[in-house]
Amino acid sequence: MKVIERLLELQELEMGPKAEAPGSRSIIDALRKEVPEPILAHYDRLRARGKKGVALVRHGVCSGCQMRLATGVHAALLRDEDIAMCDNCARYLLVAPELPPPTPEPPPKKAPVRRRRRKAAPDPSA
């Protein structure tokens, strides 16, 4: 798992409704140990101001500030080379997994068609 994914998980735990839930504390502590100190420090600074430290990127747009990322930043992010940060809101960026388009109604399941095995007809020319 990537550092930034751990950070997102940490953020969702710390800033989500489960932050006070029993058991969350130990998971939070474990996640904090996995994230390098400078990254954690930046995340904590943002969080102290009530901001999220990690923003998901969808179609090249930062979900934190709704600004389109610079082409170079987005390209580096897609190449998965390094931890990228939004130029505008200074959040760490993580490319959101592309979700398949939602299917409104699943088609009714058809009963599997049974094929009858036909006996090979004798060849009339034989």
Ligand SMILES: [Zn+2]
């Ligand atoms: Zn941003």
